[in-house]
Amino acid sequence: MSNILPELRNARKSAGLTHDMLAERAGVSRMTVQRTEAGKIDPRLSTLLVLARTLGMDLMLVPKSLRQDLEDFVQSGGRFLGQPSGVGAPPSLVDELLQDAVPTRKHTPPKPKQ
Structure with a gap:
């Protein structure tokens, strides 16, 4: 506490x-x-x-073993640690997790009517 x-x-x-x-x-x-x-x-x-x-906050329980990693992640703005933010930065871990969790639909154009 x-x-x-x-x-x-x-x-x-x-x-x-x-x-x-x-x-x-x-x-x-x-x-x-x-x-x-x-x-x-x-x-x-x-x-x-x-x-x-x-106050617009929420309490979250975090395993002790993950606490430091989570704090570092939040302080880095959600980016991989040691990587600059900006245009050339890799996607955030959150983006990658969301991408893996949500199946992407490939758009295929409709076949022409004969």
């Missing part, structure tokens, strides 16, 4: 919301927002979910 609380606080501040505003939108008390951000309470998962969703 050490990464979640700063992320929620940063998202709230980036959205220009006060503790009161976030609490009202999320349906929780101002004290819950303040104490959660300060790490003074151990919030329920449901509280973290509602705060995150109110």
